[in-house]
Amino acid sequence: MPSDFAVRFWGVRGSIACSGPRTMRYGGNTSCVEVRCGERLLIFDGGTGLRYLGNGLKGPVDADLFLTHTHFDHVAGLPFFKPFFEPKNSWRLWAGHLAEGTTLRRVLGEFMMAPLFPVPPQVFRARMEYREFKSGETLRPGPGIEVRTATLNHPDGATGYRIEYAGRSLCYLTDTEHVPGAPDRNILELIAGADLVIYDSMYTDAEYGGYVGWGHSTWQEGVRLCRAASARRLAVFHHDPEHDDDMLDAVAGEVAKELPGSVVASDGLVIKLD
Numbered sequence: 001m002p003s004d005f006a007v008r009f010w011g012v013r014g015s016i017a018c019s020g021p022r023t024m025r026y027g028g029n030t031s032c033v034e035v036r037c038g039e040r041l042l043i044f045d046g047g048t049g050l051r052y053l054g055n056g057l058k059g060p061v062d063a064d065l066f067l068t069h070t071h072f073d074h075v076a077g078l079p080f081f082k083p084f085f086e087p088k089n090s091w092r093l094w095a096g097h098l099a100e101g102t103t104l105r106r107v108l109g110e111f112m113m114a115p116l117f118p119v120p121p122q123v124f125r126a127r128m129e130y131r132e133f134k135s136g137e138t139l140r141p142g143p144g145i146e147v148r149t150a151t152l153n154h155p156d157g158a159t160g161y162r163i164e165y166a167g168r169s170l171c172y173l174t175d176t177e178h179v180p181g182a183p184d185r186n187i188l189e190l191i192a193g194a195d196l197v198i199y200d201s202m203y204t205d206a207e208y209g210g211y212v213g214w215g216h217s218t219w220q221e222g223v224r225l226c227r228a229a230s231a232r233r234l235a236v237f238h239h240d241p242e243h244d245d246d247m248l249d250a251v252a253g254e255v256a257k258e259l260p261g262s263v264v265a266s267d268g269l270v271i272k273l274d
């Protein structure tokens with residue numbers, strides 16, 4: 001089994017896509033992350049970045065797409081993902097945040113519905129499986145791949161993921177709000193000793209006071225969580241659309257000082273876990 005384990009960012013924004021010269025370097029697409037575990041492809045979230053990922057996927061694909069939740073910024077790319085229209089492909093879509101009795105298929109059907117959208121999910125020609133689970137369960141999408149999950153603190157719910165492969169671990173935690181001074185136990189448990197933690201860093205600690213209850217966190221809380229859980233590196237993620245490249249450069253400088261090896265995620269960034 002090949003031991004390559006890598007993550008590639010296709011969308012790093014929160015809330016809404018933002019194009020233009022002020023956000024050109026870090027990118028303006030909403031949440032979408034590609035994870036490669038050897039030959040297997042796992043995708044986390046279907047924000048606007050998903051469309052670009054899809055344009056480069058060739059040949060029959062059999063893969064899994066995990067949603068943290070179904071807010072617009074995390075599903076907006078799904079109707080525009082070309083590999084869903086290819087009959088030779090097989091996709092499993094996973095969600096762990098939905099209330100009892102709600103299915104992912106139904107939620108997607110309500111999102112892709114006239115007059116909001118011209119065609120329903122039935123236009124997808126690939127073999128599509130919609131799978132619900134309960135945050136907290138462990139999933140096994142392929143040989144040697146373990147995906148642990150945990151409940152995040154977000155309006156309408158959200159699921160955090162930890163992917164274990166070839167003795168290394170990557171965590172994907174967005175969207176989630178912290179309580180200042182009381183580190184989230186679910187998160188500490190999930191990220192314990194992880195090699196890389198991708199974390200909801202929508203705000204700075206200085207900004208956070210103006211957004212209590214909005215369901216997001218700060219890069220400084222990400223650093224505190226990583227330190228408390230002995231996680232190695234942080235990737236600052238889910239940037240506020242108002243945070244321009246210069247501002248994110250400043251965060252990048254600070255976070256690398258606080259936790260060496262940490263970065264601010266940008267569209268196109270690849271991190272190899274070795």
Ligand SMILES: [Zn+2]
Nearest residue numbers: 014015073175
């Ligand atoms: Zn979001």
Ligand SMILES: [Zn+2]
Nearest residue numbers: 069071154175
């Ligand atoms: Zn959200």
